[in-house]
Amino acid sequence: MTRLGRLLEKPWIWSFAGALLVWLAAIAFTRGYGAGGMVTAALSLAVFTVIVGIGQMFVITLGPGNVDLSLPASIGLASAVAMKVMGGNDAMVVVGLLAALGSGFLVGSFNYFLIRALRIPPIIATLSASFIIQSVDISYGRGLQIKPPPGFADFTNLQVLGIPVLAILTVLFALGAAVLLQRTIYGRQVLAIGQNIRAAGLAGVPVGRVRYLTYALCGTLGGLTGALLAGYFRGANVDIGNEYLLTSIAVVVIGGTSVAGGKANVPGIWGAALFLVLLLTMLNTFGVSAGVRLLLTGLIIVGVITAAGGPKSAR
Amino acid sequence: MPEIGNTIVKLDGVERHFGAVRALDGVTIAVKAGECVGLVGHNGAGKSTLMHVLAGTGTPDQGTITVGGEPQTAYSVSRAQTLGIRCVFQELSLCPNLTVAENTRIYHPSIRGIGWRRRASDLISAKLDEVFPGHGISASDIVQDLAIGKRQMVEVARAFTVTDAPLRLVILDEPTSSLDAHTSSQLLSFVRRTVASGISCVFISHLLGEILGNSDRIIVMRDGKVVTAGAASTFNRNRLVTEMGGIEAEPAAVAAAAMADRESRKLRVRARPVRQSDGRELIAREGEIVGLAGLAAHGQTDLLLAVFRAATQRAANIEVSGPVALVAGDRQTDGIFAQWSISENIGIRSLARLRKGLLISPAREDEMAARWRDKIGIRTPDMHNNILSLSGGNQQKALFARALGSDAGIVLMDDPMRGVDVGTKLEVYELIRDEARGGRTFLWYTTETDELKNCDHVYVFHNGRIVADLRRDELTEEKVIQSSFAESA
Numbered sequence: 001m002t003r004l005g006r007l008l009e010k011p012w013i014w015s016f017a018g019a020l021l022v023w024l025a026a027i028a029f030t031r032g033y034g035a036g037g038m039v040t041a042a043l044s045l046a047v048f049t050v051i052v053g054i055g056q057m058f059v060i061t062l063g064p065g066n067v068d069l070s071l072p073a074s075i076g077l078a079s080a081v082a083m084k085v086m087g088g089n090d091a092m093v094v095v096g097l098l099a100a101l102g103s104g105f106l107v108g109s110f111n112y113f114l115i116r117a118l119r120i121p122p123i124i125a126t127l128s129a130s131f132i133i134q135s136v137d138i139s140y141g142r143g144l145q146i147k148p149p150p151g152f153a154d155f156t157n158l159q160v161l162g163i164p165v166l167a168i169l170t171v172l173f174a175l176g177a178a179v180l181l182q183r184t185i186y187g188r189q190v191l192a193i194g195q196n197i198r199a200a201g202l203a204g205v206p207v208g209r210v211r212y213l214t215y216a217l218c219g220t221l222g223g224l225t226g227a228l229l230a231g232y233f234r235g236a237n238v239d240i241g242n243e244y245l246l247t248s249i250a251v252v253v254i255g256g257t258s259v260a261g262g263k264a265n266v267p268g269i270w271g272a273a274l275f276l277v278l279l280l281t282m283l284n285t286f287g288v289s290a291g292v293r294l295l296l297t298g299l300i301i302v303g304v305i306t307a308a309g310g311p312k313s314a315r
Numbered sequence: 316m317p318e319i320g321n322t323i324v325k326l327d328g329v330e331r332h333f334g335a336v337r338a339l340d341g342v343t344i345a346v347k348a349g350e351c352v353g354l355v356g357h358n359g360a361g362k363s364t365l366m367h368v369l370a371g372t373g374t375p376d377q378g379t380i381t382v383g384g385e386p387q388t389a390y391s392v393s394r395a396q397t398l399g400i401r402c403v404f405q406e407l408s409l410c411p412n413l414t415v416a417e418n419t420r421i422y423h424p425s426i427r428g429i430g431w432r433r434r435a436s437d438l439i440s441a442k443l444d445e446v447f448p449g450h451g452i453s454a455s456d457i458v459q460d461l462a463i464g465k466r467q468m469v470e471v472a473r474a475f476t477v478t479d480a481p482l483r484l485v486i487l488d489e490p491t492s493s494l495d496a497h498t499s500s501q502l503l504s505f506v507r508r509t510v511a512s513g514i515s516c517v518f519i520s521h522l523l524g525e526i527l528g529n530s531d532r533i534i535v536m537r538d539g540k541v542v543t544a545g546a547a548s549t550f551n552r553n554r555l556v557t558e559m560g561g562i563e564a565e566p567a568a569v570a571a572a573a574m575a576d577r578e579s580r581k582l583r584v585r586a587r588p589v590r591q592s593d594g595r596e597l598i599a600r601e602g603e604i605v606g607l608a609g610l611a612a613h614g615q616t617d618l619l620l621a622v623f624r625a626a627t628q629r630a631a632n633i634e635v636s637g638p639v640a641l642v643a644g645d646r647q648t649d650g651i652f653a654q655w656s657i658s659e660n661i662g663i664r665s666l667a668r669l670r671k672g673l674l675i676s677p678a679r680e681d682e683m684a685a686r687w688r689d690k691i692g693i694r695t696p697d698m699h700n701n702i703l704s705l706s707g708g709n710q711q712k713a714l715f716a717r718a719l720g721s722d723a724g725i726v727l728m729d730d731p732m733r734g735v736d737v738g739t740k741l742e743v744y745e746l747i748r749d750e751a752r753g754g755r756t757f758l759w760y761t762t763e764t765d766e767l768k769n770c771d772h773v774y775v776f777h778n779g780r781i782v783a784d785l786r787r788d789e790l791t792e793e794k795v796i797q798s799s800f801a802e803s804a
Contacts, residue, residue: 183674185666192663195652202623202641202649203663203717262654 011256015271018254018304019278026282036162042277043167044157044232048225049273050170052244053251054177055221057269058214059122060252061181063194063261066122068215071222071248073130073137074107075241078226080141083148083236090151097227104223107133108216115215116208137238148231156231166228171270178266190214194261247276254304275304322384323348323483323515324369324400329378331364333704338364339375340539346484351506351516353530353547355523357559357736358708359694361539362519363405366486369517370402371395383483399483401474403490405519405707405734407466411459415439415469418458425479442472446505447498463645464611464762467493471502475509484515491520492733493644495611495762496796503529521708521736522763523552535559556737583725583756586625587632588618590779596632597774597781599725599756604747606770607760609799611730614779615760619727622758626725640664640723642714644730644760650714651702658684658698660713664721687716692742707734715743719750726750728759732766744769764792775799 023042027035052071059068078100086096107129114125147153158165181187189210192200201207225244230236253259254275255268279300283293324346331339339361346352356362367373368380371392380387382398395402409418416436420426426435436454443450447468458466471490475482487506491499506529510516520526526533527547534544535558543558580600587596597618599605607615619641624630626639643649652660662669662680669679684698691712695705702710711734718726732740747757748769759770767773773790775783775798783798 179674185670185675188659188663188666188675191655192652195654196648198648199643199650199652200663202643204638204640204721205663206627258654262652 010267012265012268012271014304014307015254015256015268015275017271019271019274022275022278022282026278026285029282029285038278038281040159040162040164042274042281044164045277046270046273047164047166047170048229048232049244049247049251049276050174050269051221051225051228052241052248053255053269053273054174054266055218056248057252057255057257057264057266058181058190059218060249060257060259061190061194061261061264062211062214063197064259066194066211066261067249068108068111068126068218068222069123069245070107070111070126070130070133071218072241072243072245073133074104074219074222075226075229075244076236076238077107077133077137077140078103078223079230079236079240080137080226080238081223082227083146083230084141086146086149086152088147088149090149093149093152096152097224100223100227101220102223104219104221104226105216106219107222108219109212111219112212112215116212134238141236141238147235152231153234156228166232174266174270181264181266186210186213191262191264194258194263196262247273250276250301250305254301276301321348322346323382325381326365326369327379327381329365329368329375329380331368331373331375331377337539339368341378342536342539342541344534344541344544346515346517348483348515349510349513350531351510351518351529353526353533354517354519354536355521355526355533355555355559356536357738358734359706360536360559362536363488363706364539365536366402366404366488366517366519369395370400370404370486372402397480399481400486401482401484402486403471403474403488405488405492407463407470409458409466409470409473412457414455414457415452415461416454418469419454419473419476422473423476423478438476438478439469439472442476443468446472446475447501450498462612462616464493464495464498468498475505482514484517485509486517486519488519489521489734490518491522491525493611493730493762495609495799496764496792497610497799499525521734521740523555523737526555527552559736559738581636582634583636584622584758585634586618586622588614588776588779588781589621589632590614591781595781595784597758599758599772601724601756602751602754603772604751604757604759604770606767606773607758607776608764608767608773608795609776609782611762613776613799615776616729617779618776619729619758619760622725623727635725637724638722639725639727640718640721641727641729642718642731644728644733646707646710646714646733649729651710653701653703655702656699657688657693657695657702657705657713660702661687661698661716661720664717664723668722683720687713687720691716691719691746692739708736708739711735712739712743715746719746724754725756725758728757728761730760730762732761732763740766764795767795 023038026038056068056071059066081103082096082100085099086092111126111129114120114129115122156166189205192203192205193207193210197207226241229240251269251272254272256265257263279297283296322345327343329339329342342365354362364373368375371390371394380390387394416432416439419439420431420435440454443452450468452465452469467490474485490502494502503525506516518530527550530547532544533547533550535542535555537560580602583601584599585596609615621630621633622635623639623641625633626635658680661684666675669675669683671679688698693712694709702713711731751757761767767790771787773785774781775795777799785794
């Protein structure tokens with residue numbers, strides 16, 4: 001088989017191809033004006049989607065019914081926690097980041113507590129948890145208008161040769177996540193549970209522990225995203241994570257991870273995140289109205305999922 | 316002996332390939348009305364593939380299918396149904412989330428309108444009563460709540476129910492693999508009655524005695540080809556085994572000396588079933604093979620699962636010392652990871668030992684897979700192929716490799732020889748005895764009385780309780796069957 005043929009068999013190649021296509025369409029419209037700027041902007045925004053997408057990917061890989069719908073609330077809470085702890089002081093950045101991670105970790109643990117102890121299906125548990133978290137966030141962050149420390153805000157916007165530093169770090173992070181998934185005991189156990197939870201238990205996989213770790217991991221990554229978003233957009237906000245409810249799930253599916261569980265794909269998440277961000281950029285350059293933009297985004301996501309995921313899941 | 320009539324089905328020069336594997340390599344067979352054809356061959360010989368072709372679930376790459384004298388051009392499952400060809404597959408085909416009656420309705424689209432549920436219930440209940448008197452299955456039971464043996468009984472009975480389409484040929488692909496001796500004999504005598512009434516059967520089994528005792532004609536397959544075919548009376552056990560290309564099948568006389576030093580060996584498992592009212596308990600010591608016998612689904616699997624759980628969590632009435640591994644018998648539900656390769660399926664129980672530093676080493680994983688491919692004889696060109704590319708028996712070997720390749724000192728086996736051919740069985744028995752001599756303890760639930768001869772000690776179960784406790788030198792088939800039916804005090 002040729003090298004190209006092997007490359008075309010990878011499920012993630014299509015999301016990158018899609019990203020390239022919408023980028024080309026956008027610069028064809030502007031006659032090449034702003035091509036580089038679009039890539040830089042796309043990389044900066046894709047970072048956040050990739051981080052939450054990876055968390056969501058691990059959860060979805062646990063098998064049918066597993067999904068974390070509390071991510072937006074968790075992101076919102078962590079952004080407030082990070083900004084309050086940092087208090088605009090550059091010396092407190094690390095402490096603030098740790099506090100945001102801790103807040104996300106607690107949210108993830110709480111989700112799993114609801115799922116396990118109260119035997120609520122994950123989709124209901126995480127959705128109801130998100131209402132509780134949001135209420136906590138509103139009362140905790142009341143009147144909060146704290147700016148991020150200038151050093152932190154500059155760092156989240158830092159670029160080297162037009163490439164955001166955060167994007168480079170996130171590529172490294174994604175590599176780490178791929179190794180975690182394919183080459184560690186934890187990753188293998190997640191994949192086993194997703195394929196057949198009963199067989200996994202009988203093959204000696206500590207099912208409860210692995211599921212707990214996965215929800216906690218997803219929450220923690222939501223916490224990290226919350227802090228980074230607050231730095232990037234220069235302020236915390238209850239609604240800062242709202243768009244990640246749909247996009248975190250969309251990038252997982254477009255990226256070639258199986259919704260039925262047991263099969264995951266990390267590179268595809270990068271491709272899918274770039275695709276979604278560039279899609280918005282393209283529609284913006286075309287100058288379509290907000291309503292049409294949402295409609296087209298929805299239709300394109302449905303189309304891509306049907307085209308990319310259809311034949312694979314049919315068997 | 317009934318009059319054997321015209322040829323009802325003929326396959327001519329049928330070929331089917333899966334990639335480089337020639338599952339069927341030019342097979343020609345014919346089945347006449349009112350005859351029972353026995354089909355034997357090792358795992359991967361092509362038996363199941365051939366039956367899929369006959370049932371319309373697999374399309375041949377070459378060759379023709381003739382039913383009732385008419386060549387079939389667009390042969391399919393529904394065409395097979397209208398022509399009266401039914402199949403009981405080895406991988407059970409019932410919908411697990413539906414009731415027994417609802418599954419029957421799926422099979423018979425003509426049951427419709429008000430009261431369909433009751434009519435479907437009556438149909439399947441009557442057939443179950445006819446085939447398996449005293450079966451204990453209700454038409455309103457959800458299939459996934461039934462033990463695998465009962466699911467198989469439903470599957471078999473359903474294939475023989477008749478509404479509008481005629482019934483001419485039933486293919487039974489290892490119908491007794493999950494049945495105990497009692498229900499197996501009920502099924503076999505039903506098959507003989509059915510054949511006597513003019514319906515044909517194709518009967519696949521690894522139990523050569525069943526084939527020899529119930530077929531009119533026997534076809535032997537090897538490597539996707541028919542190697543010989545002839546009247547059943549011209550075959551005996553040894554000839555069958557030779558034709559299949561296996562090792563001489565007469566089990567070597569097991570060293571009969573009961574373990575003299577039983578008491579002095581280290582205790583590995585002590586367990587009392589939940590429903591046990593007297594003081595009986597199951598004891599297994601280091602290096603022992605302990606059998607769990609009795610009718611299917613009388614608490615043997617429950618006890619194995621309880622022992623499995625007790626290895627990691629504290630449990631009442633059960634003591635387990637050392638790590639435990641389980642070989643599943645119901646491999647689709649309890650064993651296989653369908654998206655993984657053969658080597659990943661083998662390695663999952665031993666991940667900690669496959670690491671190099673923090674990461675799992677592909678080299679070590681390959682090495683373990685290669686070692687077990689040779690040791691247990693998994694038939695595949697590449698251990699990186701998907702597990703489902705293997706035939707049923709070879710999938711089962713991979714599950715054995717998973718357990719035997721692990722660090723577990725105690726191996727639990729949940730009727731693990733379903734769909735495994737004679738040659739492989741003998742190899743695995745030998746492997747188990749070897750491992751036991753090396754100090755491993757085996758708890759072995761089996762529905763085949765012959766397999767109990769490999770055990771040092773046998774506990775017979777009835778209604779969730781241990782009702783008899785036999786040393787190897789006390790073990791006879793009569794005793795096992797007798798205690799299986801005896802009501803315990």
